[in-house]
Amino acid sequence: MSKRILASLLSMVMVGAVLSGCSNGGNAPASSQGGSAAPASSAAASGSQAASDGGFVFNGYPMGQEDQVITWYGGPSYNPNAAYASADDSPFHTILQEMLGVTIEWQFPTAGTEATQAFNLMMAGGTLPDVINHTLIKDAGRYIDEGTIYDLTPYIQEHAPAYYAWLQTDTAYDKAMKTDSGQYYGFGFFREDGGWNDTYLGPVADAAALEEVGLKPDDIKTVSDWDNMLKVLKDAKGGAPLSFAKDRVKTTGISGAFGAYGMIDFQLYIDGNNKVNLAHVQPEYKNYLTKLNDWWKAGYIDQDFISLDDTAVRAKAQNREMSVSITSMGQISNWERDANENNTGAKWIALSYPKSDDGNISMVFGGKGIGEVAGTISTNCPEEKIPLVMRALDYAYTDEGFLYWNFGKEGNSWEYDSNGEPQYLPIVTEDPNGINDAIDKFGGSTWSGNCIQATKLLYLKNTDTAIACNDKWFYENEDVSGNWKMPNGLTYTADESTRNAELQGSIKTYVEEQAVKFITGEESLDNFDNFVSTVEGMGLEELLSINQAAYDRYLAR
Secondary structure, three states: OOHHHHHHHHHHHHHHHHHHOOOOOOOOOOOOOOOOOOOOOOOOOOOOEEOOOOOEEOOOOOOOEEEEEEEEEOHHHHOOOOOOOOOOOOHHHHHHHHHHOEEEEEEOOOOOOOHHHHHHHHHHOOOOOOEEEEEOOOOHHHHHHOOOEOOOOOOHHHHOHHHHHHHOOOHHHHHHOEOOOOOEOOEEEEEOOOHHHHOOEEEEEEHHHHHHOOOOHHHOOEHHHHHHHHHHHHHHHOOOOEOOOHHHHOOOOOHHHHOOOOOOOOOEEEOOOOOEEEHHHOHHHHHHHHHHHHHHHOOOEOOOHHHOOHHHHHHHHHOOOOOEEEEEHHHHHHHHHHHHHHOOOOOEEEOOOOEOOOOOOOOOOOOOOEEEEEEEEEOOOOHHHHHHHHHHHHHHHOHHHHHHHHHOOEOOOEEEOOOOOEEEOHHHHOOOOOHHHHHHHHOOOOOOOOOEEOHHHHHHHOOHHHHHHHHHHHHOOHHHOOOOEOOOOOOOOHHHHHHHHHHHHHHHHHHHHHHHHHHHOOOOHHHHHHHHHHHHHOOHHHHHHHHHHHHHHHHHO
């Protein structure tokens, strides 16, 4: 995080304290892009207490409230690492209670239950926990109106000053955590350096394989360059040169080179006029499908991609059964480590996201660094307990809490190096299951949560090559990496929510099934116009109208 942002954060905290009449609490986290994450200031002295009237008075962390229990539905975000039977055994969960000075009773979805189903069952069931962590609740306004969760607006500046300060650093952050009427409803998940952290997926190639056939990675820039690259590799090596895990490409792939905005998954997007559209019914999407089908028929695309996961593609990379892919920064780290350990000769590097032959690109995989989860406080939590619960949630956004959520407890899983940077200890770096698994044992920001994921965490868990990949994908396409996305934090009215779910459910199933059929040739692209007509007949206009209204209200917040 830059010094400019840090100064802004500290200023926000001071302003918030003046406005609320409260000077306690941590400051927002301090770190620098690419690595540094050092506290900007120390937390207040520990030992919170009960006021003379029985209310909670905050005097710093740990709060000294071990006799108080916060029930916390973690959702899939906070599931204990597979090495532990429960949260009672997990280092992250148990030490968190020590850092906070309060007792947490964790609740998680039943094993094998899909997250949304588990959430719906919980909401429809009996007594709700104090804290509910779930994907950003598009129905937050309705839940507040119905009395299910609290409107946090009256409390946020006084009892969550670090979090409030963080939200004020970016209007997109602030909007995402409000309802259309301006009510703060939850504590969100953010990626520290925004777009860079969100553009973690893109095209890659085995530079050694390219060199063998006389190709230079830096010369591969356009769709025509890709045509040539795939043909040359296919002719020289046989087999399908392009392979990828379905989950890594189903949202976007390289659709931006065709002016399109999606590949397989149902995808609404925002065009340059702030209009909501469905990617699948655009003529540019047909052009993209046509190219993918051409590559499929030519044998350039792995014929098994529909069933491939990261593990299967990693094996193909290790065995050098492919030369080109679309994958994540984390997977490149794995592939590079495999190549070095097994001396395969592969050298995986980033390719530029391809552009059209006339140099245009509409989008790349990315976002604004705002996740899809939020921690809300249910009205089952007594009102007098709100200050304690909010301070527990606010901890993740303080200096100390930022470090804990990302790296664990200092001296246990990490320590500062000679440059004042967090560095993992051998308990993490020498874990037999690898660093990616190990960091999940001690930190809470690995995937998502009510916290800010540090850029330094990504630098520590990934190789230099993987970081360079991320740099290339993002910095070459910064202007189109996230502006096209429907923003996280949209909220719907009760009627909109019900109807949107009905319409999207049927349309989503149909367009995703047809996308695969068009790519593989099971369905002729001559029938694309009929496909569009069918989607329109399923209520597309109404679906777009609902989402346009929600987006317009979001812009007006």
